[in-house]
Amino acid sequence: MTADVSPSRQDGPRARLLALDYRVFDAVASRHWPGADRFLPRLSRSANHGLLWFGTAAVMAATGTPRARRAAVRGVASLALASATINTLGKRSVRRARPLLDTVPLIRQLKRQPITTSFPSGHSASAVAFATGVALESRAWGAGVAPVAGAVALSRVYTGVHFPGDVVAGAALGAGAAFAVRGLAPTRGQLPAPGRPRPEAPALPGGEGLVLVAESGARAGERARALRAVLPLAEVITCAPDDLSAELEKAAGRARALGVCGGDGSVNAAAGVALRHGLPLAVLPGGRPDHFAYDIGVEETRDLCRAVEEGGAVAVDVGRFSSPDGTPEEDRTEGIFLNTFSLGVLPETVRRSDRWARRLGDRPAAALAALRTLRSKPAPMSAEVRGRRRPLWLLFAGNGSYHRFGLAPGRRLDLADGLLDVRAVHGGRTPGVRLLAAALAGSAVRTPVQAAVRLRSLRVDDIGPGTVAAYDGELTEVQGALLLDKLPEALTVYRPLPAIG
Secondary structure, three states, rough: OOOOOOOOOOHHHHHHHHHHHHHHHHHHHHOOOOOOHHHHHHHHOOOOOHHHHHHHHHHHOOOOOOOHHHHHHHHHHHHHHHHHHHHHHHHOOOOOOOOHHHOOOOOOOOOOOOOOOOOOOOOHHHHHHHHHHHHHHHHHHHHHHHHHHHHHHHHHHHHHOOOHHHHHHHHHHHHHHHHHHHHOOOOOOOOOOOOOOOOOOOOOOOHHEEEEEEOOOHHHHHHHHHHHHOOOOOEEEOOOOHHHHHHHHHHOOOOOOOEEOHHHHHHHHHHHHHHOOOOOEEEEEEEOOOOHHHHOOOOOOHHHHHHHHHHOOEEEEEEEEOOOOOOOHOOOOOEEOOOOEEEEHHHHHHHHHHHHHHHHHHHHHHHHHHHHHHHOOOOOOEEEEEEEEEEEEEEEEEOEEEEEOOOOOOOOOOOOOOEEEEEEEOOOOOOHHHHHHHHHHOOOOOOOOEEEEEEOOOOEEEEEEEEEEEEOOOOEEEEEEEEEEEEEEEEEEOOOOOOOO
């Protein structure tokens, strides 16, 4: 049963606020808005238990863009914090009775009336928390979600289940929850721009002088068409993955800047060509994974187009793996990596994932491959690292230092720090437990399970024949000795210039 608590016996500012709250509630209850009598109650019910917002988050994540996925995750996390705070503290702190429904038309009233106390409004808190969390990550998505969140908050008064003050308090709590989540996991806009220093790169108005080679495929093709629409003077070539290297070499002969649209493996191939020809590289994410493009700040086509036209660029280090001097020619191995190089269970997982990706999709294949690799309990790799021989499940080297910010995933803030982020997971009988413990420990942390250190170079000796190495999602076989080092600030890559002011 709902009840009314008259403010007539109260004195001072609190009495005036309560009186205002009642007057606004009565004004909303007595006002008729065309179409709202059916729409707002339905909208209010759709937000029960956060279902409306979980559905919205799913739609955002399904778009496939990194910014939309991050915004969806941030929105859900903000909602979860707001809901937990409301249910554990808010409802128990102020036990305010629900409004009387005498002045609320029957058509507006919810079929199932809430039985919890009125202050604050949980629906409003969840709606504003989700909308604010989304907006902090993506203004465009936030602008789309905000009107819906406002309508949900309004519906709580319109249907008679909350006073306006309950809604305002819930909205304030929801916004606070979103900012609290941002404090734990900063948005990309809060973090320093990745990479330094800023080298000279030609500004190409309209894309004149840019030759971009794109992998054939729906996502890369869509991105390439979008780039051509913004940069009509750019030359865009689409080719099969097997022809990518040859097309890049041809393009480099007539380009002022070499471009590539694809995943990290394609970017690796383009980087090698750009280094040989002394060309700046334009990277447009169009495959999976796209870690390098995202770390330099290029997520959407418009990011790259703006950088190319303005001449915004950054010099980045290039990781290198090679056989030491004196290695017989037939046993020599060499290559570059822009993201990571690894030995052990990770390359085996990548190999299995590649085998199943066409049938299952990238992410299910990766999950199944990881499970199969750990369940098979392969023998740990044996190698000598820094003069000490030991069994290893994993040897990982990142091109640049990877960081974590609270609950945020690891990323690189400086792609020209001259360091390799090296982590080694020691051998043992339980690879799954050890790898999980190493992942939770994060980077630059020494534990009995893993060694984490940042070095300028690393030599690994006595690698067994047929050992598989993974670099930027590609695979190769290595054996004997291997030297990992860096080419400092060797590659110029286009990236958007930071906004001024």
